[in-house]
Amino acid sequence: MKLKFTKMHGAGNDFVVIDAIHQHIDFTPAQWQLLADRRFGVGADQMLVVEKPQADNVDFRYRIYNADGGEVEQCGNGARAFVKFVTDKGLTDKRQIRVQTMSGIIEPKLESDGRITVDMGAPILAPAEVPFDARNLAGQALGDDIAWPLEIHGKQVLMSVVSMGNPHAVQVVDDSEAAPVLTDGPAIEHHPRFPKRVNAGFMQVIDRHQIKLRVFERGAGETLACGTGACAAVVAGIRRGLLDSPVKVQTHGGELSIAWAGNNRPVLMTGPAVSVFEGEIEIGAAG
Numbered sequence: 001m002k003l004k005f006t007k008m009h010g011a012g013n014d015f016v017v018i019d020a021i022h023q024h025i026d027f028t029p030a031q032w033q034l035l036a037d038r039r040f041g042v043g044a045d046q047m048l049v050v051e052k053p054q055a056d057n058v059d060f061r062y063r064i065y066n067a068d069g070g071e072v073e074q075c076g077n078g079a080r081a082f083v084k085f086v087t088d089k090g091l092t093d094k095r096q097i098r099v100q101t102m103s104g105i106i107e108p109k110l111e112s113d114g115r116i117t118v119d120m121g122a123p124i125l126a127p128a129e130v131p132f133d134a135r136n137l138a139g140q141a142l143g144d145d146i147a148w149p150l151e152i153h154g155k156q157v158l159m160s161v162v163s164m165g166n167p168h169a170v171q172v173v174d175d176s177e178a179a180p181v182l183t184d185g186p187a188i189e190h191h192p193r194f195p196k197r198v199n200a201g202f203m204q205v206i207d208r209h210q211i212k213l214r215v216f217e218r219g220a221g222e223t224l225a226c227g228t229g230a231c232a233a234v235v236a237g238i239r240r241g242l243l244d245s246p247v248k249v250q251t252h253g254g255e256l257s258i259a260w261a262g263n264n265r266p267v268l269m270t271g272p273a274v275s276v277f278e279g280e281i282e283i284g285a286a287g
């Protein structure tokens, strides 16, 4: 079939965005992998699918596939691209929409300066829900559930485990540029403590309102920015007493602003969304 798509990015985290309201989509993991492939396909960290809602109180359903072809619960940078896409395509005239995802409803809002703020919902901190296997670690936790020691390549690393609908393990590093993102990232992603794998964040604190962040994403490798990773890092930093809201998050692809009032309050993420080009690709029975 011929698939129409828009290539987009949010702070350099790039996407193939697909209107599945006017096109029938039913791809295998191998076909998603082909779309994401930077040599044989279009190239993207994630594919974002816009569908009709499946409930009365929401405007759209938003589905997310990682470059490895796996469907995942949440994508923050993608949520901003999603809003720009449905607005540019005339699929809605609302400036604030309610979007159903695999992990619940999020509420993105188009700001007057063109940036987009997304209410990402409250973070989930209980390890059992991340999911994170914390058995036998309880006695060693730093404070209640703020950070856990994990062995990575023979080193003990303190990880804060935060879910933004999808799982994140965040560590504090002295210098994010020198951090072992490409070597430790895959070991953290596949650590047996994370039965659904995990996104690995490496956060350098600049001051109480500013961090640098690199994320080795589950199913995609290191990306230029990770929206849910930025939310998780700020939540972890505030809970560890290192940061105060709001926090500017510098990534290799641009800057995000994250605000969190604590406890069960939602995390608000603000940042850009850019359309790069429109395209059409023939998708055969890959794999």
Ligand SMILES: N[C@@H](CCC[C@H](N)C(=O)O)C(=O)O
Residues within 6 Å of the ligand: 013, 045, 046, 066, 072, 073, 074, 075, 076, 077, 078, 166, 167, 199, 217, 218, 219, 220, 223, 225, 226, 227, 228, 229
């Ligand atoms: N890039 C994303 C997160 C995409 C999903 C993630 N790789 C996962 O597997 O959970 C973001 O901006 O949040």
